[in-house]
Amino acid sequence: MPDALASGWRSFAAAVAKPRLAQDGKVRAARAGWRALAMDAGEKWITVHGNKEGPGSPVLLGANGEVKGGLGGKFTGKNISEVRGKNDHKTVAHSRVAELSKKYPEAGSPKVEENEREGALAYRSGNNINLSPKAWTKEGLEKYAKEWDGMMNDPSVGGVMTHEFGHLLASKLEDKIGFKKFWKIVYGHLGYSGKGPLNIVNNQTSAYGAENIFEFMAESFVAYETKKSSAGMFSDHAQKLADAMWSDLIKTARKT
């Protein structure tokens, strides 16, 4: 999630009143900003508590939550989700990303890592998806889901991870297909000529998806992947658009 979440609803209202311009130059500048944030992180040690109270055990994690060491070797080669309790929110986050990575290998194998970013629940950074540990409490996540109900297609933990995966996949498909062709496909589905203001408000699948073209991509991916659309009167149209656009992008990337 971007930092703007707390004020997201106000931003949405502003976006409805005055849709933002998203011209190629701006898109490129934003992408450059993202790239600057990219991190090069490998394995890391975490502490797991399982379902038990107590100090926890150190576990060495590799890409995609693969256990590489610790716990007496008992779980080596398995996914961290098998170590953690089933109701752990982070387990859900890890397995959702693992599931999406299998389905959309174009995204690479994003690691789900814990890196605090104030005001963000989760955010995509480089090839990975980060969780802000301080925000990942049961209470925090429940509050988030309640506050964003009806404004995001799916404000649950799985939905948040699907949203972040959408940001990542969009960026990877853009690299694979090529910048010009990628946005030509997107704009084609949006009925945008490339000139003048881009109106995504009438095509968004959720209130948050109207924020800007990047949130539109992430929220339309949630709609495409989960068939959940929360944009009220526009949802039928927006769901169809999301389905057509994302299958077009994925098909094109797989042919490239």
Ligand SMILES: [Zn+2]
């Ligand atoms: Zn987002």
